[in-house]
Amino acid sequence: MKKFLKSTRIAMKGVDLSLIVTFILLGLIGIVMVYSASMVPASKGSLTGGLPVSSDHFMKRQAIYFFIGLIIIFFAQFVRIDFFKSSNVQIVLLFGTFFLLALTLLIGKEINGSKNWLSLGFFSLQSSEFLKLASIFYFSYIIDRRLNSRWDYKVKHLIPPLLLLGFGLVLVLLQGDLGGTMLTVAIIACILLYSDIKNKVKLQILGIAMIPIVMYLIYTLLFDAKNIYRLNRINVFLNPFKYENSEGYQLTNALISIGNGKLFGKGLGNGISKLGYLPEPHTDFIFTVLSEELGLIGVFFVLALYGFIVAKCLIYANRTKNHFYKSICIGIGSYIFIQAFVNIGGVSGVIPLTGVTLPLLSYGGSSMLSVSIAFAALIMTTRKINRDRNLPAKTKPYIIK
Numbered sequence: 001m002k003k004f005l006k007s008t009r010i011a012m013k014g015v016d017l018s019l020i021v022t023f024i025l026l027g028l029i030g031i032v033m034v035y036s037a038s039m040v041p042a043s044k045g046s047l048t049g050g051l052p053v054s055s056d057h058f059m060k061r062q063a064i065y066f067f068i069g070l071i072i073i074f075f076a077q078f079v080r081i082d083f084f085k086s087s088n089v090q091i092v093l094l095f096g097t098f099f100l101l102a103l104t105l106l107i108g109k110e111i112n113g114s115k116n117w118l119s120l121g122f123f124s125l126q127s128s129e130f131l132k133l134a135s136i137f138y139f140s141y142i143i144d145r146r147l148n149s150r151w152d153y154k155v156k157h158l159i160p161p162l163l164l165l166g167f168g169l170v171l172v173l174l175q176g177d178l179g180g181t182m183l184t185v186a187i188i189a190c191i192l193l194y195s196d197i198k199n200k201v202k203l204q205i206l207g208i209a210m211i212p213i214v215m216y217l218i219y220t221l222l223f224d225a226k227n228i229y230r231l232n233r234i235n236v237f238l239n240p241f242k243y244e245n246s247e248g249y250q251l252t253n254a255l256i257s258i259g260n261g262k263l264f265g266k267g268l269g270n271g272i273s274k275l276g277y278l279p280e281p282h283t284d285f286i287f288t289v290l291s292e293e294l295g296l297i298g299v300f301f302v303l304a305l306y307g308f309i310v311a312k313c314l315i316y317a318n319r320t321k322n323h324f325y326k327s328i329c330i331g332i333g334s335y336i337f338i339q340a341f342v343n344i345g346g347v348s349g350v351i352p353l354t355g356v357t358l359p360l361l362s363y364g365g366s367s368m369l370s371v372s373i374a375f376a377a378l379i380m381t382t383r384k385i386n387r388d389r390n391l392p393a394k395t396k397p398y399i400i401k
Helices: 002-011 017-044 057-076 081-085 087-107 128-147 159-174 178-194 199-222 225-238 249-261 286-319 323-347 365-390
Strands: 109-111 114-119
Touching: 017 057, 017 286, 017 365, 057 365, 081 087, 081 128, 081 323, 081 365, 087 114, 087 128, 087 159, 128 159, 128 178, 128 323, 128 365, 159 178, 159 199, 178 199, 178 323, 249 286, 249 323, 286 323, 286 365, 323 365
Parallel strands: none
Antiparallel strands: 109 114
C-alpha cells in the first residue's frame, strides 16, 4: 500500500488539479441535470420505447459512466503522454477506430436516422465518437514528426495522412452522421491552423479539403431526398416559429424553455419542458432543462467551466515548444469548445440543430467515455509540460525548431 501511495504521489507531480476539479464539477452537474430531465419521462416509459423504468434509471447509469471516467483519468496518470508518440500505438489507435466504424456499418443499429451505434449487449457504443480522439492523436503525431524532420516541408507531406483520416470520415458519413463528421473536420482544422506549419501550406491544404466538403454539402442538401430533413433544419433555424407545429416543434419549445428560466430559474426539478415538450431532454436538449431550472446564473456558471477548460488548453499550448504537446492541447480544447458551442448554439437558435451531445452534461456512455479519455490525455500532456518547465536548463529535452 505504501508503494502504491508513493507511486501515486510521484505520478501526480505536475498535475493541474484545477482541470480535474472542473471535470468533476461538470460531471456532477450532469448527473443532477440528467436526473431532473429524465425522472418523469423515465417513469412513464417515454424514453424507453413505452417501457416504464425507475425515475432514477438514467441518473444511475450516468453516475456509473462518470465513475468510469474518473477511473480512466486516475490510471492515466501512470502513463506518459509520450507513449502516444509511438508509430505502433498510432497504428493500433487509428486502424482500431476504422475497424469499429466498419463493424458499425455492418452490424450497427440505426437510431434517429443514423446507423452509428454498435450494440454490446449491456452498452451501446457510438463508434464515431472515437474518431475525434484518434484524429487528435494521429494528426498531432504527424505534425510533430513532420515539423521535427529535416525535410523541406510541403503540402505533399500532409496529403497522405489527411487522406487516411478522410477514409475514417467517409465511414462516419456512410453511417449518416453528418454532424459528427463536421465536428471531426473542425477539430482537425483547428489543430492545423494553430500549428507551426507555414501559412501558405495551411491555406493550400484547407483549399484542397474544402472542395469535397462543399460538393458533399451541396449534394446532400439539394439532391439527396433521404437527407432533405437537413435542409428543413436550415428553414427552421431561419424562422423557427413559422414551423412550430411541424419541424420547428423541438426548437420553439427549447427557446420557450430557455426564456422561462430568466435570471434564477424555476428551481431544480420544477421545469416543464421535460414533461413531453422535448423528445430527449436528458441528451441533446439537456441545456434547455438547465436553463429553465437554474436560469441565467446556472448557464453562466456552466459556460464559465467550459471557458476555463478551453483557456487552460490555450495557455498550455503556448507554454510549450513541443509540437506534439501543443497539438494535443489545441485538439482537445477545440473538441470541448466546438461540441459545446454546436449543442448550445443549436438548442438556442444561434445555429441549425445538429443533434450532438453537451460534453459531460448530456446522458450517454460513449460521449462520457470519449470526453474522459480526452481529459485524461489533456491532464497527461499538461503534467508533462509542467514537469519540463521545472527541469534544470541542462536537462530539458532538446526540441528541433
